[in-house]
Amino acid sequence: xxSLFVEQGAAMNRKISNFHIxxxxxxxxxxxxxxxxxxxxxxxxxxxxxxxxxxxxxPPSKPQRMGIGLAIATAAIITAGVVEHHRLKYAxxxxxxxxxxxxxxxxxQYVLLWGATPAVLYVVMNITSKNGKxxxxxxxxxxxxxxxxxxxCAALTALNLVLRSIRI
Numbered sequence: 741x742x743s744l745f746v747e748q749g750a751a752m753n754r755k756i757s758n759f760h761i762x763x764x765x766x767x768x769x770x771x772x773x774x775x776x777x778x779x780x781x782x783x784x785x786x787x788x789x790x791x792x793x794x795x796x797x798x799p800p801s802k803p804q805r806m807g808i809g810l811a812i813a814t815a816a817i818i819t820a821g822v823v824e825h826h827r828l829k830y831a832x833x834x835x836x837x838x839x840x841x842x843x844x845x846x847x848x849q850y851v852l853l854w855g856a857t858p859a860v861l862y863v864v865m866n867i868t869s870k871n872g873k874x875x876x877x878x879x880x881x882x883x884x885x886x887x888x889x890x891x892x893c894a895a896l897t898a899l900n901l902v903l904r905s906i907r908i
Contacts, residue, residue, distance in 0.1 A: 744861070744877065744886065745820065745846060751881045752827055752843040761843055769847050803904065810901035814894050820849040821890030824881075831882045839882075864889055 749763030777785075790796070823845045830841040861877065868885075869875030878884040 744889070745849060747877075747881060748820070748824055748827065748886060749843045749846055751831075751838055752845070753838065753840050754843045763843065766843060766846050807901055807904060810897055810904065814897045814901065816849050817890050817894035817897060820846075821887045821894060823849060824887035824890055828882065828887065861889070864892065 745766065746763045749766050752763075754761040754763065823841075826845065827839045827841045830839040865875045865877055869878075874880075874883045876885045876889045
């Protein structure tokens with residue numbers, strides 16, 4: 741998923757004044773948000789969880805933590821799909837491979853990022869690139885539908901969450 745986020749960022753406006761932001765540097769938001777979460781977990785999140793559930797200070801169970809992670813992953817991928825949908829709207833006809841939408845619109849998806857499987861991308865590309873079509877994730881993202889891929893991943897993650905909830 742990270743490599744697709746970098747591809748998406750490369751097709752966005754990466755300029756601030758005279759400085760060009762490297763798309764891969766946006767992963768800093770994932771690192772910062774993870775660090776903040778680790779710091780805040782014991783001080784804010786766990787005490788709030790205890791207060792809401794009115795239980796002793798037992799942390800969420802492993803299935804509950806997995807469910808929380810899947811919910812966050814779904815939100816991250818939906819955010820990526822929405823950003824891609826808007827990026828395509830701002831894609832410049834003159835500059836075929838870029839969009840005027842700022843790369844900083846990717847920040848929420850990096851903050852919410854949890855993970856996904858490359859196997860899904862492989863299957864989607866095999867299905868969507870038939871009959872000479874460029875597929876959902878071609879080399880030039882303006883010719884594809886990366887937004888649809890992100891929404892598919894969000895649906896699969898949400899389905900995973902629902903199926904895991906049923907088993908709990």
